[in-house]
Amino acid sequence: MSEKKIALEIKNLKVSYGAIQALKGIDLTVYEGDVVAILGANGAGKTTTLKKISGIIDGEDGFIKLYGQDITKMEPEKIARLGISMSPEGRAVFKDLTVEENLKAGAFTLKDREKIRKNFERVYRYFPVLEERKNQVSSTLSGGEQQMLAIGRALMSSPRVLLLDEPSLGLAPLIVQDIMKIVKEIKEEGTTVVIVEQNAAQTLKIADYGYVIELGKVSTHGKASVLADDPKLVEAYLGKH
Amino acid sequence: MSTFIQIILRSLETGSIYALAALGIIIIYRTSYTTNFAQGVVAMFNTFVVTFLFNKFGLPLWLAVIGGILSAILTGFLIDVLILRHTKNVSPVAKQIITLGLIMIVLGLAPIFFGVDPLRLPRLIESGDLGVLGASISYNGLFNIALGLAIMTGMFYILQRTKWGLAIRTTASNEYVARLMGVPTKNVTMAAWGVAGVLGVIAGVMTAPMTSVTLNLMDEVQITALVACVLGGFQTFHGPVIGAYIMGIVRNLLLFYVSSVWGGQILYILILIFIVFRPYGLIGKKIVKKV
Amino acid sequence: ACGEKTETPEETPGETPAETPEETPEEEEEPAQGVTDTSILVGNSAATSGAYAPVGVPFNAGIEAYFAMINDAGGVDGRMIEFTHIDDEFDPVKGKAALSTLVEDEEIFALVGHFGTPVVGATIEDVKEYGIPAVYFATGIGQLYNDKAEGKDKGIFPVQPIYKTEGQIMVARAVGDFDAQKIGVIYTNDDAGKDLYSGVEAKAKELGIEVVAEQVAAGATDVSSAVTSIKNAEVDFIIGAAIQATIPTIVKELAAQNVNKDVITTYVNVSPVISEAVVNEIDGKFDVYGLGWVDLVENADALAAFAEWAPDYATNVYAMTGWIAGHFFTEGLKRVEGTVTWDKFMDAMESEPIKNPFGGTINYADGLRAGTQEMNLAKVAMVEGAPGWEPVDGLQSMDSLLGN
Amino acid sequence: MKSMKAKKNIFQKHPAIGFILFGLLLALIPTLAEMGILKNGYVTTIGGTLIYAIAALGLNILLGWSGLISLGTAGFMGLAAYMSAYLTVDLNLPFEVSFFLAVLIPTLIGILVGLVSLKIEGLYLAIATLAVAEVLRKTFEELGKYTGGFSGKSADYPTLLGLFELDRTTTFYFIIFVLVIIMILTSNMMNGRLGRALNAMRGSEAAAQAMGVNLLTHRLIAFALATIFASVAGVLYVHFVKFSYPSTWSLAMSLNFLAIIIIGGLRSIYGTVLGAFIVYAVPDMFLKQIPFFEDLSYVLNGVLIILVIIFYPNGLISIGYDIRKLFRKLTKGGTKNE
């Protein structure tokens, strides 16, 4: 454990939307090659955390380091080039572009054509339906197909750190199982994954480590296997609100 | 017959000016998702720069034009960096109003920089005519047409075939997600404003010899280009170009054969009827909305 | 709740301008508003910002230059002429507001150089209502014309030619000087173009001359179809009824299509700017004539004075017209004896013809308000090595041109 | 603190009271001008501003609430202006009758444009409406018999009920009266069923349709209201300015209406009036008064517009919120327990 490098280090992160403080000082440490689950009730601040990591919103306080490099105030496109890639909440595909163009855009930071080709192959292998629909304008895809596209697009850049915001949203049970398999597979390739999910039980199964966020603060964290049985978690996550 | 051909030839020449102006509008629309009403006045401003370099500083015309292109790039960059970069939370319509504000600024500053007299700018190719079936077209006109088509083809290629094209299209589609993908959208929009500026000054330099360099130099070109974008559809780059040539030709035919008083208005009404039946323009495709 | 008001702002200055009603209603010969022992305040509103600034700015500079010259020489009757100005951006509402500010708040003695068709149109009734003298209108619209001004109309003193009149003179020149039988007209769809054309139409009808007319948009960049029509109509002579940027466009297109008929255009275009713009293109194919109501060659002294006082605008026609505006007002004022009142000023303006510093005279006697009616002729040529306008014929009235 | 809260409630419950007070406040202007506190010219400037505010309110219903753009406002306003001038001056119709006709006919044309809007949207609609306005403007230029062509068309101050001949000041009051009525009507309509339906149409056509909102009728209603307001403004304009000139009714003016509502605030009634002040009155009343900057007033106006949009992307009306916040910050020490 102690030999593992720290991929992402977050300290005292605070973020506000106007008058609402969504993050009230979050600390997170993500080791290289781990799958880290972020859990929490509706509106707890999970999405906000991921958005801040990828740089598309501004923070008030605290810092984020990627392999020791401070990226707190960095522009999102720079962060993407450093190897962080995100499948955002609510799909956010390029609606008027085709499936193939969306995926191409996902590989924007890659220069190596061969690698891009391989990534295409891989995404099409994971989601064969995307290949069938590759020339369809993505706004006309079904909800689940768009979700697959968003995840596939995030994979296209061969990221060092992959951020998944509710990847199972709107996906059929079989595909949800697939996603979990995919996460395992890319973890094995050495990619670090931060995954936000509502489906706590299933997520903790594949995760190494878990954080529970409550009202903008980390309320519990620990090894996934331990967390899964933690009564405190059951209360925080499944319990009262 | 020769009259007819003459009209067509002259229309092609103005058509290529409209086309360049329309391309300038489209590239901004596709990257900043706003209609740049200031495209015309910015072009006017930079054409004044060319004229000044030529008249007051005595530079050769081609050098003056290069100077104008540089100043166009600079003004484009400035507009993006000083203004549009700070409009993250601004709606597309509000961005259009920003371009209105720009018009006021440019119209206010131009007389201070360049004085109030109309100025003269000669043609790039001073003389020479090519006879075509009893009509004639100047070498300069031919050059304009060729240049317009070349620029259009080049842009088409860049947009469809290169990484820059992808960057432009993702920026237009959803700037926020594009940045997540590592697309340097700021550079894309900045470049787009630069390119729009260049397209504008080239259109201005083509227009100026037909009239004189004044504050209103590009007014008509601007409106025609806007309408051409609608006629051709905002989704493609070649649609507006075709729209621009059609506008140039049909307007002159209407003015000549139907009515010199009402020709322009008849054209507007025809276009109105046309877009009611083809709401996405000549080239644009209709996309079924999915809910 | 709002019907009670009886007193309205306009009444105050409009009623009896020569007196200050509250204080000494009975006493006569109280000076008009804006007049003190040492100064006299006049003003105007003009478009000095926005798209019309290129006209408004030099125009006002011309007026101010003239007054500066007068004041430098001690003013008129020991009074300095002070000039105040409001920018109206060519907008009727702003022009109207400016007028009431000028007359009611700043209390100017007279309007000098009322500017722009939309503003003049929107305010001409108000000006008459106030009864304030207004000298020089920088527009040529028909409303200004009056051959027997009485009462409230008396204060209106147009100077520059009215477009309609000029259109008639163009026909008179075409027929009298060029023996034209069939005239082509290319006119813009703005006030200048359309008023010129209606003058042309009226005179041609009177003389039984055939006219072929084509409209082009003001500011158009492509006038090729109009030119082709005129070319195909095989006219003897062409009238270019357009101002500013559009006239070079028309002339260049005529040249481009190798039309070889002479062209005449309005005085507004007779400036080095236009000659410079077209001289290379016409290149001997045909001549471009322009009417004029000033004679800069004959009046070189006046031109020198102008250039001295308005050095930045020495070649600008709009500045020159502003200068003329200042001159006409000053000439009227010089003639007023004793207390300066509106009535006395108007009488003074009518008392005898006023000479234009750059040539020609205008007679306002017996309520005639017709602006300039004699015009000369010049053509584009190289003058002293630079493109300019070479005089062809002196000032002549319509009647003398047609030989009656 | 308590009393402030109570006051707020009255205005929220009965917005009409606020509008009427606002009108009364505006009605002080001519008196202030007579007293020499304000310039007389301001009566005209502000009268014009309020007229523009009326037309802009119509555009706000169209763009702000319904999400439909129009670049034709000036054309319709001009049409009404010319019609009313013609009907009162040439046909000697009573002011009320000509008012009615001059609003009715443009509105019918506006409804036709509404039909077009079913097929096209966004920029395409903008340009289509621009085309309509350009055709109208050309008509004003060419039909000199009715419009006076480029000599312009003159009209008189209104005569109400054939008895009360208004003058500048009373016409100014009349404008305020109409404005207040229109503000009240707009507020009532937009805060009720119609407003919600238009909002829904803008926010999501699919949701609107699923909830039973007929897009056709609501687009027509939106265009009808916008044209009615523009026409009312046109009639007031021609009887206040007493003149109509064809190039007044140009694209530039329509764009100014857009600027007004964007700057003031989409879907804000007071914001619209505020926007009209910023666009029309502020340059004359303030910018041009800055010494050395008179000639730059046009530039400053442009800069002002850009700054407002960048710092207040939701309209200057939200400046009220900021001021309140600042106020609260300043008085925080004493009244922390709110």
Place this chain on the structure above:
Amino acid sequence: MSKMENHVLTVDGLSIAFGGLKAVDDLSFDIKDKEIYGLIGPNGAGKTTVFNCITQFYKPDKGDLRFKGHGDQIVDLTTKPVHDIIRQGLVRTFQNVELIRELSIIDNVLIGGHIDFEANTLSQALKLPKSRKEEKKYREEAEKILEDLGILDRKDMLVGGQPYGILKKVEFARTLMARPKLIILDEPAAGLNDSETIDLARLIKRIRDQYDCSILLVEHDMRLVMDVCDRICAINFGKLLAIGTPKEIQGNKAVQSAYLGVE
């Protein structure tokens, strides 16, 4: 028509294609009065498309859609324009949440009452007592619904910026405003966590009883589907796979291999 007596909706031979793709292919099913009916299937199976056809956002290429609306009148839905569907007593939510961001939650809910308002525009413009009373009545009703769904405390908040789960509830509340005979829900549990999903299941059942209506829903969360549905229709590639009770469906081999997977 006797067959329809206790059926609120009959879908018969429904087909629609986009280009070459048959999104829905000869699909038939029916929903009984007061039934909670599930429509399941893999991503891209055509579920949302079925909804779009029923509510006339898409005009089906083929097929009958009969609906027993208010007053037990049987109407052919295909003859109705989109905005008239709700008047028949049929109202839907959307997979991607279609709400008006700039409006408050309660105003969004009130849009659902659009068809019930009787006062005309003029009386609204003048705020005549009738229209004022009406507005008050429906506002109270909307508040009651929000209370039912447990989000009354947020009623004056703007929709923009609300968490996804809340948005789904607001859409649900909006459908209830119309007091429908049949509610169509597209993935109501998306974005809800486990405990919220359990609440939702309870809510759906309660709504059915309280509002006396049928519910047709698409959902990928099998716990919810199996818990609340009386019957389920499973489709794949736009074609029918199976219809039955939750138990039957869970046991169906075809459904397992195409959709559920085997645990």
